[in-house]
Amino acid sequence: MKYLYLLKLPIIILFMLISCQADTVQVGEQKLTLSNTEKENNLEPWKAKWISTVDKLDSVNAWTMFQKSIRLEEVPPKPLFSKIAVDSKYWLWINKQLVVFEGGLKRGPKPNGTYYDEVDLSPYLKKGENQINVLVWFFGKEGFSHKNSGKSGLLFEVQKLPALSSNDSWKAWKQGGFGHTQEPHPNYRLAESNIYFDARKGSLDLTNSVALGANNALEIGRAGDSPWGELTARPIPQWKDFGVKNYINTKDFPFTSKGDTLTMHLPYNAHITPFLKVKAKAGQLISIQTDNYMGGSNPNVRAEYVTKDGEQEYESLGWMNGHEVHYHIPEGIEVLDLKYRETGYDTDFNGVFYCDIPFYNRLWEKSLRTLYVTMRDTYMDCPDRERAQWWGDLVLESGESFYALSPSSHLLTKKGILELVNWQRHDSTLYSPVPAGNWDRELPTQMLSSIGKYGFWNYYLHTGDRQTIKEAYPAVQRYLSLWKLNDQGTLVLRQGGWTWGDWGSNKDMELLYNTQYYMALEAYALMSQLLGEKETFDALQLKMELFKKNFNKVFWTGAAYRSPQYKGATDDRSQGLAVVAGLAGEETFQHILRILQKEKHASPYMEKYVLEALFQMGYPEQALNRMKERFAEMVHNTQYTTLWEGWGIGAEGFGGGTTNHAWSGGGLTLLSQYVAGVSPLEAGYRVFQIKPQLGFLTHIKATVPTVKGKIVLQIDKDSAFKMDLTVPVGTKAIVHIPNAFPKINIDGVKIQGVGQADSWVVEIQEGSHQILAKKSE
Structure with missing residues (x-):
């Protein structure tokens, strides 16, 4: 095996990302076209x-x-x-x-x-x-x-x-x-x-x-x-049809109903169509709904069946979701069988994350179940109350899918991108959810997020689908032309149809707008370079440089980022977004760490960016501790296999408090991307990074299903650092080994890694490898 050792490796090479232009993804033995x-x-x-x-x-x-x-x-x-x-x-x-x-x-x-x-x-x-x-x-x-x-x-x-x-x-x-x-x-x-x-x-x-x-x-x-x-x-x-199945608590059929409501248990929150087989007199009404019928606060779908005379069976064809199916069957009806059919988006659960602390495994698993139950015709915020493609949710969902699901899931993100830009209005505004017939209000911060580096660009980075970026680019260009800068060089806030930044209190809206805008500018610049728009790219680089300088001049107080007119408690969301946007310099990190250890105002939606900031600043233990504190109630709850819209349920939650809400699963992405350390450096994973941040964890296993194949790794860290790694064919990995372990051996060969501030770095070609690094011989 031939290794290439790096004399120099920049921490991040933004403009490597444009090199892959693949327009297909591999799904088993089948190629799915990413452009129609x-x-x-x-x-x-x-x-x-x-x-x-x-x-x-x-x-x-x-x-x-x-x-x-x-x-x-x-x-x-x-x-x-x-x-x-x-x-x-x-x-x-x-x-x-x-x-x-x-x-x-x-x-x-x-x-x-x-x-x-x-x-x-x-x-x-x-x-x-x-x-x-x-x-x-x-x-x-x-x-x-x-x-x-x-x-x-x-x-x-x-x-x-x-x-x-x-x-x-x-x-x-x-x-x-x-x-x-x-x-x-x-x-x-x-x-x-x-x-x-x-x-x-x-x-x-x-x-x-x-x-x-x-x-x-x-x-x-x-x-x-x-x-x-x-x-x-x-x-x-x-849709994937899982077939007609028995409930977990299958009854001893047949039996005669006493007129009670029968509660039938599903193995997890799923899209189902309920089935029954009964013997009855004509004209008796059977009612069917799930435990999620109220969707946190508002009724969704239910079913009613009126019997004919004799033996009969019926499957209600409209899907519903929940953990339980409730059949109200009138007294005297003979119940011969109760079953359900599960259907869902046709993808496989190919991603894996496992570590030595069960809490994080359970969080990852619940995030995956929440992700899957919020996929169907579109990505949706929740499968009961709305079934709506809100783009703030989709940004997080698509990010999770790249680490958890087979590449067929990428097509749902592509569909969402093209719908968003094809629904752009003549005045150049974008809005979601779309498709829609009774909603048309723009949420400016969500639209900036959608076209930004965590939205459209993250899709390209993981898929290499240049064609979709080319189709979306004119809409991005038109939308960003609506945004103007004030005489201080920061953003003039646009109200849109709904000035919303997050659920909860202490939202510094001016900061939320400015950080999201900067990430949209960065993505626009990268798209411009990808598509050969050099003049636009050069202008955007200069604009971003000046904007960053002005942002810090206007909003950094010396101890926190705050808008001059903002009077509330320091906003944890905005500190996190300033970091992940790349606006905050290293000199601010200690101050921001102290803030994030104290202030906890973000909803589960924005909490992802707060936790990500801690990882990016190099504080994995603090990130893992905050993650455990914030999501403890959801993870430990044994009633639900999915994560909630807010930190509580129903009236205690935000915005209606659904129990299966897409935006709460950001922890899945963080555990795979930062703790396991896997992320693409070139579009379509031709070159990827493994830079694990285990914090206080000592053992992890991870599988990341990419368009090039599965990246599989296992890491054990005690007195030595051990990694088993599978690099897919046609790719190479840039592996970071903690700097406490300078004596590196790969597949039995001693290696001299390239030193960086916090790690030793080596480039590894395709194949299966064993890495052993020690503190000394």
Whole structure:
């Protein structure tokens, strides 16, 4: 093995990051394209028609069945892709086999656009008679993650088999049984409705022949027509279906209900659709909801089922989430079975972090579970109250995904980036959540964070996806043009639609704005250099240099960063952000440390940046201690497998106090990035750093799933420093060894490391290696 030893290694080389331009990520043996541009430019014209029923079911919470029967004289070619678009969701069966469970994405790649799925039909079609059934659920109302088109419809295109494409030869009818529950309905943030089904009026045995008297479908438009608009290929995988499972506390079936509410336990907080099998008289109402029904403060979705006479089974198709499913089953009904189906984003839990103190392992695991339950059509703040793609949350979620999930998760971040810039308004403002139909207020600090180095640029750094940065760049440029500097050379605050910096008290808003702005400038500069915009890059470098000087002149008091007009207690968030933004010099670190040991005002959202500042300043023990103190109640809680929105639950928390909130998982990133020490130095992990900060920990194991493969390491630190390391093919690692251990041996060979202030540094090529460093021979 050949080693290259460094004569000089800068602590950070910002402009190395532009060298990787990969546009794909590897997921197992499959490559997922990170840019749809070429694919979309080569689409053949669509021949299918948008179709609906003669009943024109455009009301809220409308369910329509579409069916096509066709005889094939030979086995169809492989693959045989269909393109399926709906507003809002669909279920697809071919020849009595479920092919897609909850297809479609919430509407809004652009304000007037719709996503379509691509599904390979060839494994399900056969020679002879074939039957296709598509059940479409039309939300029919706006939400914080959905833009309502106002018209239900199906577009089903099969270019290689035009006879299957949707037109008036299809059958279409209102799917009987579906209706509306009584109040309460889901809060206004959700586009979904409660699901009500009366088995006396319809059947969900969707593989039966056509309903008697069904009419031919009505052709109501062509691809690209209003109101569905421009069509965009689904940029993320179909959901992973974990199958129908037993609850943890499976009952001794069958039994006769006493009229109680049955509490069925899930193994963890998950997206589920509840299933039941009963024997009952007709007309009895069974109610189903989860323990997360109130979403901290506001109702979300629930289900109701009205029985027919006899034995029957039912699965409510709209997903809900929680740790428990509550079935209220009237007295006298014989319960034959209760189960659930778990579905979720199609990614794998490939990341690992383990250390010798169980608290941090549990925090990492709860962060991962929280991350996964806040992924579906978009990254979302919470899966119950809102299901909304707030970008402050997404910045933290995407950062966690790079350390915890397989690369298929990167596509959800890319989708969020393109949605954010495609929804940019004519006045150049950006806002989230989008897609949305009933929200349009800009949160300036979140928008600065989104386009900044922890948002768009961090995505590029971990993926090497240059094309997405190229597509987003003009929107970044336009948005930052809205921000101006005052005569002191610091930021003029823009109010936006909602002047929000964080939940909690003692927010120094002027500091929050200025630090976020500087990080957005840095990302803009890096994007400019990446894309060859040299004049813009040079101007931004000068602007950043002057801004940093003015920032410290205006806000540094000699003991803390404070805005001149701010009267509250010193804001811990702002001290942390000044450090991670790169605005605070080393001469401020001791002062900031004292502040962060005393002041604790940040919500779990901003706490990530406070803790990160402690690591960046070189205080890992203090970071680990504060992390343990702040998150202790959440981590030790045995009722919930997920982390909360605030430091308390419900009324004790912030903003409604959900128990599964995306922004609380920043500890996962910090444990992998700083404690294990793994981070990319070149985009796409061609060169990466391992600079562990164990603090008082003595043993860690970590796996980081990168686009180049898994980085695997194990570190033991006692009287010696030992590291087992796997460096993926096509990459190299810059490894930092604590300076207390100068006698370095790698794979049995003595090495002279390059000295830095706090470590010895060596560059290691791909392969598996053993590092042993001692204080002396």
